[in-house]
């Protein structure tokens with residue numbers, strides 16, 4: 001069972017008040033277009049799934065750039081979906097990422113974007129959170145057409161002594177309801193619910209296990225976090241990374 005963020009927590013992700021240039025910079029739209037545009041030359045009428053697409057700003061940018069594509073913005077938050085601007089080629093889907101397979105047909109998308117979503121798929125333990133992320137990646141593989149692509153943007157946390165330890169310690173701190181007043185004051189928007197940042201190695205292994213191969217990887221930015229976050233979590237480095245993936249094996253039932 002996934003732990004969902006409250007309406008108050010998800011409104012922190014609402015960029016609909018920002019100007020266009022700021023949204024494009026923050027979403028690193030030029031970096032993403034650099035890998036997406038060559039694919040779009042062969043697939044001009046591509047159908048996108050923007051999973052965890054919230055207010056749909058990213059889909060709006062894609063629809064403006066690629067004039068024959070269409071997009072489905074899927075999100076667990078009705079509040080964020082209601083803040084989407086209507087568009088002829090955009091539809092909305094209120095759905096939990098873990099239930100995608102119940103409502104969408106296999107092989108129905110050319111590209112699935114899971115941008116800054118996976119770390120929110122948290123359960124009541126770290127192991128459950130990893131399993132939820134892997135199950136959603138597996139659903140994505142099934143929903144893609146055979147030549148389809150998966151675009152993942154994640155905050156990557158690599159640990160100092162063991163690469164996965166930093167993300168695990170952060171999950172323990174942020175998922176604790178007892179510690180929520182402290183983690184909240186330290187800046188965690190997910191305090192009391194939890195966040196599951198993966199290391200590069202863990203995410204790549206998950207992608208491989210779910211049938212994907214990483215075609216291109218881009219670092220979108222490195223974070224210099226304060227010592228009181230780095231030291232207790234044994235964090236070596238933190239960055240935002242983009243993984244542009246293709247299907248390497250026929251997807252198995254999840």
Ligand SMILES: C[S@@+](CC[C@H](N)C(=O)[O-])C[C@H]1O[C@@H](n2cnc3c(N)ncnc32)[C@H](O)[C@@H]1O
Nearest residue numbers: 010013052053054075076077096097115116120
């Ligand atoms: C950090 S925001 C990212 C929004 C957008 N993709 C971006 O890159 O700016 C995370 C989004 O994932 C959505 N989300 C969180 N948990 C989800 C779940 N279990 N199923 C579907 N969407 C979820 C949130 O409502 C929110 O819109």
